[in-house]
Amino acid sequence: MGTQHSLSIDALSEKRDAFVERMLRATRGTFEIFSIYLGVRLGFYDALAAGSTLTSLEPGSRTRTHERYVREWLEQQTVAQVLEVENEQAEARTRRFRLPQAYAEVLADQDSLNCLAPLTRLVAGAVHPLRSLLNAYRTGGGVPYADYGSDLREGQAGINRAVFLKQLGQEWLPAMPDVHARLLGFPPARIADIGCGAGWSSIGMAQCYQHARVDGFDLDEASIELARKNAAESSLTDRVQFHLRDAGDPQLAGRYDLVTAFECLHDMSQPVAALKAIRRLAGDTGAVLVVEERVGETFTASGNDVEWMMYGWSVLHCLPVGKAEAPSAETGTVMRPDTLRGYAREAGFRRVDILPIDHFFFRLYRLYA
């Protein structure tokens, strides 16, 4: 009995110590994310990626920052093992720091599928309205999308940009051969992109299907402005238009060959109303593609391999955003396939197929009228 008791105390201490260790590792990770955020926002990685090495005296004029701060950041990044230092023993302001080439792709190449710089903006955005978030948990209310600010909006845009420009039209849509053929054909196909955010999905589809016309819809004004700017910079304003509209608006009209909704249905307070609009816009012959998070079929204590992240977004952002308007379906980021099937059925779809696209974070659903 005595041994069992002391064993269980040992086991308890071991578990406690492992958790203390884990909390410290998490704190280290948090500092890494936010210090990388500083480097992304202040242009330090761009400066490092452009030149071979930098001292704390050099980025100042280009990035409009102060030497002492730059020096602290360069040292912190080195101790965090992001940067490398060439002459460790030199006087502090003459030490030369370098960004390893392999990391430059992750931190400073927005065209790369491996670029994770926007992830730091997403994290910063997710905690931006912390006070309102605490309040929402207490009152049961929500936090509007706009309150998460430009970091959330632009982080979201940046994290999916390369996927939309490099995979959507190249791999995802060709996985539906009838849709692919229609988008290539005449008369020019029409695409509606619901919850388009900063518009990269609309732009990616227009770039791949050079006759297609795309209408992007979103109810966030700043996102629509950003989308219009992105379309103008991509020289696509003749075929890609963006509209400030609620997806659930019963007045939303038109007839489209393809209607898409990327990572947005779970954010909507009324996903069924949005799916009814989508069903209407696609009519009996148009195709519908919904892309959502690749969470497990059911809740399990261990979660599937992406749920640690999706629950993280959900508790900080997606659930409060979905609850910003009442009534709300209160979906959250972890929208399970059966939940989507139920919403689709309620909206009048008769079948939901999962496309054979192997993506770590996303699951692609084709909905049939």
Ligand SMILES: C[S@@+](CC[C@H](N)C(=O)[O-])C[C@H]1O[C@@H](n2cnc3c(N)ncnc32)[C@H](O)[C@@H]1O
């Ligand atoms: C997570 S973001 C996804 C943006 C973009 N589709 C992407 O994948 O990067 C969700 C988007 O859905 C939009 N949204 C949420 N509810 C909406 C609604 N009822 N009607 C239109 N857009 C909505 C938000 O404004 C936001 O831009």
